[in-house]
Amino acid sequence: MSNYHMVEARVFFDLRQRVGGELAMSRVLPEPTVESFDLTVILSALAEPGRRALMTALYRRAARDEPIDCMVIAQEVDLGVSAPTLSHHYRVLREAGLVRTTAVGRSRVVTVRITDVESRFPGLLDATLTAT
Incomplete structure (x- = not known):
């Protein structure tokens, strides 16, 4: 008798991620609504030099x-x-409402929420990110 046991391995393929090499479904990660934007949180996120x-x-x-x-x-x-x-760093930016992160398979695609931020705090992004 052997000390080894046969174990059946199963591999699952999530059809929502890729079908024939094409993206079938993506998922937007949680983010705050425009109404819940907080200037203190946004400025705190931008205060760190790396972010x-x-x-x-x-x-x-x-x-x-x-x-x-x-x-x-x-x-x-x-x-x-x-x-x-x-x-x-990306999570802090997302939770502040500055970016939208979409999970696409194993990668993350990021877009800046310019329209959303500008509707709540006009000129903020331009003033804080283009100043030299």
């Missing part, structure tokens, strides 16, 4: 109205931080 650098890079790309993979911006900005720290 401000990420947000500035995202804001510059937002002018071209293109969502971007969060790792592309992270490589462009090169903060020199660990993946969990980078994830924390």
